[in-house]
Amino acid sequence: MAAFKNDSNIPLSIAVFLAAQTYDFKPNNRSLSATDFNRSIRQVILRNRMNVAESNDNEPKDIASLVKSKNGTAIHDAIEKTWLDPNLREAGLRNLGYPDSVIKRIVVNPDPETLTPEQIPVYMEIRNSIKLGDWTVSGKFDFVAEGALTDFKSTSTFTYIKKTNDEKYRTQGSIYKVIHKNIISADHLTIMFWFTDWKETMSKSDPKYPQAAVMPYKIELMTEEETLAYMQAFIRKLEANENTPEPDLPDCTNDELWRDPPTYKYYKNPMNKTRSTKNFDDFAEARKYFAEQGFVGELVTVEGKAIGCNYCDAAPMCSQYRRLKEAGMIKE
Numbered sequence: 001m002a003a004f005k006n007d008s009n010i011p012l013s014i015a016v017f018l019a020a021q022t023y024d025f026k027p028n029n030r031s032l033s034a035t036d037f038n039r040s041i042r043q044v045i046l047r048n049r050m051n052v053a054e055s056n057d058n059e060p061k062d063i064a065s066l067v068k069s070k071n072g073t074a075i076h077d078a079i080e081k082t083w084l085d086p087n088l089r090e091a092g093l094r095n096l097g098y099p100d101s102v103i104k105r106i107v108v109n110p111d112p113e114t115l116t117p118e119q120i121p122v123y124m125e126i127r128n129s130i131k132l133g134d135w136t137v138s139g140k141f142d143f144v145a146e147g148a149l150t151d152f153k154s155t156s157t158f159t160y161i162k163k164t165n166d167e168k169y170r171t172q173g174s175i176y177k178v179i180h181k182n183i184i185s186a187d188h189l190t191i192m193f194w195f196t197d198w199k200e201t202m203s204k205s206d207p208k209y210p211q212a213a214v215m216p217y218k219i220e221l222m223t224e225e226e227t228l229a230y231m232q233a234f235i236r237k238l239e240a241n242e243n244t245p246e247p248d249l250p251d252c253t254n255d256e257l258w259r260d261p262p263t264y265k266y267y268k269n270p271m272n273k274t275r276s277t278k279n280f281d282d283f284a285e286a287r288k289y290f291a292e293q294g295f296v297g298e299l300v301t302v303e304g305k306a307i308g309c310n311y312c313d314a315a316p317m318c319s320q321y322r323r324l325k326e327a328g329m330i331k332e
Contacts, residue, residue, distance in 0.1 A: 008064040018063040018070055034139030034175040037230070038168045040256040041237050042249045046314035069311070072154035075194055076142065079152060080124050083108055083143075112182050121145075128179050132228075135235055139172075139179045143192075147185035149173055154194045157202075160210050166219060174222040175231065181224075191217040251320050252308070260304030260331065266290060270298035305331035 004019045029048050036044050082088045093103045105120045115121055122145045129138035143150040151173065159165055173189030198213040222230065241249055264286035265276035277297070280286035290299045306324050310331070315321040324330050 002060050004063045004066075005060040006064075007062045010063060015063055018066045030134050031136045031138070032235075034137070034172050034179065037171055037175060037234050040250070040252040041234075041241055042252050042318070042320065043256070043312055043314055044238060045241055045244075045249060046246065046317055050314060050317060065310075071196065075154050076152055079143070083122060083124055123183050126180070126183070130179050132231060132235060137175070137179065137231065139176045141176045141180060141184070144180070144183050147183070148188065148190065149176055149184050149186065150190045150192055152192045152194060154196060156197050157195050157210055160193050160195070160215065160217065161208055170219050170221060171230065173219065174227040177221055178224055178227050178231075187221050189219045189221055191219060193217060246317065247319050254304075256308065257306035257324075258308035259306045262304050263302045265300045265302055266293070266297060267300065268293070268297040273300075276300075303329065305329050307331045 003021070006015050010018065032044070082092060089106070089108070090103050093106075094100075102120070105118055106122060107115075107119045108122050109124060109126065110119065110121050112121070122143070123141070124143055125140055127138055127140035129136050131137075141149055142152050151169065153159075153169075169189060169191055177184040193210065193215045195210060195213055195215070198210060202209045203211050221227075261281065262283075264280040264283055266278045266280070266286060266289060267273055268277040278289065280289065283301075286299055290297070306329055309315050309318075309321045309324065312318070312321070321330070
């Protein structure tokens with residue numbers, strides 16, 4: 001049975017690339033990945049209850065829906081290929097001015113137990129796991145050098161400016177450190193942002209805008225005690241809801257839905273709402289403007305639409321998804 005379909009008639013040269021899925025984590029009722037701890041209780045439980053193919057009535061997913069996620073995967077794969085290939089790695093380091101005396105000391109993915117003082121270890125894409133009670137928790141990091149973790153993120157400049165995912169990054173990085181304590185020793189994580197929408201003109205006019213198309217961003221990690229307590233609390237919530245009927249599972253929050261923030265629209269003439277007089281992202285500013293107009297007209301809150309459901313395998317069996325879909329609150 002095919003896992004994907006090609007309704008968009010994407011040429012085979014690209015279709016094969018899109019359809020090649022090599023993610024090596026296989027979820028079950030007692031296994032979690034580091035990224036699961038940034039998902040909702042509803043999403044993890046529904047995923048653990050289902051066979052994805054059966055939940056989709058054996059309907060393959062169209063590969064056109066994979067384009068966006070594959071952009072990020074392609075960057076990860078290219079970075080990994082460069083470091084794993086000695087010729088590419090050495091060429092890049094020489095072009096950056098590193099002497100051969102340093103280049104020859106770099107070893108990729110060595111056994112930590114057999115390292116010599118002369119070697120400079122670099123680790124990439126290694127998966128490991130730990131046991132927490134009956135649960136197995138695994139995680140595969142992107143890059144570690146000198147004991148410090150780096151995670152590559154292909155994303156919009158909005159994520160960098162608004163710092164919308166800082167806590168998710170901190171949680172995931174902290175769990176990686178607990179799982180890979182023989183490799184990761186630094187108490188911080190570096191997010192290496194690769195911006196998908198960076199504009200040089202914006203960088204020159206706005207000091208808050210990222211000043212380069214690729215930017216590092218450092219985040220302090222939790223202690224091991226804090227991380228383990230967080231993981232155990234999450235697992236307790238999963239266990240408490242294992243047998244909860246689907247409609248009664250806790251709904252995903254706006255953050256878990258990746259819901260767009262609300263917009264506040266002011267209409268000077270409420271009888272004509274074909275176009276708002278002024279739009280606001282901040283309610284306080286909208287309310288202030290409304291007061292300045294003598295409270296004439298109408299201030300309308302337009303709720304943001306959910307994005308995360310589009311990437312959730314459990315959506316077909318989720319009543320919250322169906323409610324949002326019927327209300328037109330899923331961002332297409």
